[in-house]
Amino acid sequence: MWDYSEKVKDHFFNPRNAGVVAEANAIGEVGSLSCGDALRLTLKVDPTTETILEAGFQTFGCGSAIASSSALTEIVKGLRLEDALKVSNQDIADFLDGLPPEKMHCSVMGREALQAAVANFRGQEWKDDHAEGALICKCFAVDAVLIEETIRANGLRTVEEVANYTKAGGGCSACHEGIEEILVRVLADRGESFDPNAVAGEIKKPRTLLTSLQRVKLIEGLLEEIRPNLRRDRGDVELVEVEGKDIYLKMIGACSGCQMAATTLGGIQQHLVEGLGEFIRVLPAEELSRRTAMGG
Amino acid sequence: MNEGIYLDNNATTQVAPEVVAEMLPFFTEQYGNPSSMHQFGDRVGRAIKQARQQVQALLGAEQDSEIIFTSCGTESDSTAILSALKAQPERKEIITTVVEHPAVLALCEQLEKEGYTVHYLKVDKKGRLDINEYYRLLSDKVAIVSVMWANNETGTLFPVEEMAEMARSAGVLFHTDAVQAVGKLPINLKETSIDMLSLSGHKLHAPKGIGVLYLRRGVRYRPLLRGGHQERGRRAGTENSASIVALGKACEMAMAAMEYEKSSVKALRDHLEKGILSRIPHCFVTGDPGNRLPNTCNIAFEYVEGESILLMLNKLGIAASSGSACTSGSLEPSHVMRAMGIPYTAAHGSVRFSLSRYNSREEIDRVIEALPPILARLRKLSPYWQGDGPVAEPERAFAPTYA
Numbered sequence: 003m004w005d006y007s008e009k010v011k012d013h014f015f016n017p018r019n020a021g022v023v024a025e026a027n028a029i030g031e032v033g034s035l036s037c038g039d040a041l042r043l044t045l046k047v048d049p050t051t052e053t054i055l056e057a058g059f060q061t062f063g064c065g066s067a068i069a070s071s072s073a074l075t076e077i078v079k080g081l082r083l084e085d086a087l088k089v090s091n092q093d094i095a096d097f098l099d100g101l102p103p104e105k106m107h108c109s110v111m112g113r114e115a116l117q118a119a120v121a122n123f124r125g126q127e128w129k130d131d132h133a134e135g136a137l138i139c140k141c142f143a144v145d146a147v148l149i150e151e152t153i154r155a156n157g158l159r160t161v162e163e164v165a166n167y168t169k170a171g172g173g174c175s176a177c178h179e180g181i182e183e184i185l186v187r188v189l190a191d192r193g194e195s196f197d198p199n200a201v202a203g204e205i206k207k208p209r210t211l212l213t214s215l216q217r218v219k220l221i222e223g224l225l226e227e228i229r230p231n232l233r234r235d236r237g238d239v240e241l242v243e244v245e246g247k248d249i250y251l252k253m254i255g256a257c258s259g260c261q262m263a264a265t266t267l268g269g270i271q272q273h274l275v276e277g278l279g280e281f282i283r284v285l286p287a288e289e290l291s292r293r294t295a296m297g298g
Numbered sequence: 299m300n301e302g303i304y305l306d307n308n309a310t311t312q313v314a315p316e317v318v319a320e321m322l323p324f325f326t327e328q329y330g331n332p333s334s335m336h337q338f339g340d341r342v343g344r345a346i347k348q349a350r351q352q353v354q355a356l357l358g359a360e361q362d363s364e365i366i367f368t369s370c371g372t373e374s375d376s377t378a379i380l381s382a383l384k385a386q387p388e389r390k391e392i393i394t395t396v397v398e399h400p401a402v403l404a405l406c407e408q409l410e411k412e413g414y415t416v417h418y419l420k421v422d423k424k425g426r427l428d429i430n431e432y433y434r435l436l437s438d439k440v441a442i443v444s445v446m447w448a449n450n451e452t453g454t455l456f457p458v459e460e461m462a463e464m465a466r467s468a469g470v471l472f473h474t475d476a477v478q479a480v481g482k483l484p485i486n487l488k489e490t491s492i493d494m495l496s497l498s499g500h501k502l503h504a505p506k507g508i509g510v511l512y513l514r515r516g517v518r519y520r521p522l523l524r525g526g527h528q529e530r531g532r533r534a535g536t537e538n539s540a541s542i543v544a545l546g547k548a549c550e551m552a553m554a555a556m557e558y559e560k561s562s563v564k565a566l567r568d569h570l571e572k573g574i575l576s577r578i579p580h581c582f583v584t585g586d587p588g589n590r591l592p593n594t595c596n597i598a599f600e601y602v603e604g605e606s607i608l609l610m611l612n613k614l615g616i617a618a619s620s621g622s623a624c625t626s627g628s629l630e631p632s633h634v635m636r637a638m639g640i641p642y643t644a645a646h647g648s649v650r651f652s653l654s655r656y657n658s659r660e661e662i663d664r665v666i667e668a669l670p671p672i673l674a675r676l677r678k679l680s681p682y683w684q685g686d687g688p689v690a691e692p693e694r695a696f697a698p699t700y701a
Contacts, residue, residue: 014606014609015609015610015613017679020678020679021678021679031681031696035642035643035646036630036631036642037623037630038603038622038623038624038631038642038646039603039624040681040696041681042681042696059679060679060680060681061679061680061681062601062602062603062643062646062680062681062682063603063606063624064603064604064605064606064622064624065605065606065609065624066624067603067624068606068679105624
């Protein structure tokens, strides 16, 4: 039995806005019959203000697919199209007080239907840009296609690296066998073999050979790109030390002591990893002094 | 949920009250280890001996020593297949079917990765095998044939007795996963060429956590678990005595209820099926209706999704199961429905009703009444449905974008 929230159950048993909207001028049809869910979203949009006046859905799907469709129509009613496009699948899931990981794709279907409907209104054709694979990591709802693409794009070699890049396998670790199987296959395509004892990130060569100084400058440049976001919240970040793969940052201003500091560091790490094209680890500066005190 | 209507007996069954009564003393005063040299152990040992004979009687086995107690049907399946491979290392092929239970399929997929060749027999639209295809695959390269006696989703029966004869003629071991068949069909193993058979206690009103591997005397065998002399060294580990005693009692009761299964349970099933088919448009029975278990009926409801039906039924206290992808969290509907070529619009809406001798006519009537409004309501939400019927050319009229 799925662990559906009360809100999911409510929207399944009492769906809002079921059916087709009369005089709809924006229609989005998405989904996959093989997967067992498909959604037709019909919207009535005011052409001058681009405001969604009415929304209706028809869904072939499970409890959470119907609930996600119902939630989507409730969320977008009254929104201007440009704001409606900002609705993410997480917003739909949050509206329903969460969905089981196996069912997150239902909320993705909702967001896609919305994009398809808006494209339809604007006379464009919407193209689905993602293929969905079998769910591998249930803790973070990561599927096989995303894992495989990430391994290919970043030349990953270990389960740990996959967890760093996709979060897959970073929770209960029950899916590590599945991740290893994908690694074995992708590495074989590259003519390599999977080494369970490889150390994450260390074998991988940087894409470009930088001197230490160039690398530090690049890191500074990447941090500069993030600064406006931090300053908006009256915070800032300072580069303290670079030790190989470990980059020590000091959070200052409102960022220091902020409960979201760990999340922010995670976001910065992701940005630096992408910008540097290599795997690095971002650590708070306090960690550096602690390590020095311990003698390394 | 005591007021509920339980029609999911192929998933698991309620433990019969008589069975519970029989096993309870083995949690309290009868706690001895049957291997021990004292009266505490001796009493338990005798009870296990009796249970072994009760299982032997239900299976029609020649010897009681052909009964090996295991922890579940899955363990029995794995033990049988892996034993055949270990005992005959020169044979690297396995024959099975596309519609087996995951207990066999997932193991076979793993064995393929380890270098074995697995032949999966296909089925036709009614879930039937092509015996000629099977015959052609039998050779001295095949270590074991593993074919289920009855399909868990549709109840369709395979001609395992005939297939076992063919395997024996070809000098190939034959195993059948009979967890759905035991207790619902008369079985007389001594009259067959079946070498190994798996059964599971909780499918026939015994508790979960107990199974049996039937191993014909003289069949070459290698244990899965070594470490003790229990089960004559063929399955080490201290006996689950309470559950073994329970399974013995459940087998005795199943033997006594066999006629009732064949007549009364079957009549209830047929009543349910007729009631649904006559009241609900656009649904059909899957599998081979003329050749199936007496308790099972699998109906595909077109243009709606199974999990939604189950949720609505559950709200009314009615329990069934579905072959939809969403109920299992996978991306594809049931492999059994796919193998039979059931279209996606129907496969996702397949619902299995599996009865037991504890169901009543009144319960079945309530289910027949409950279903039509549920289907009407869900179809009203479906993009494949308009007014009173499906849209014209449903798969073309609604063809969503999908990469």
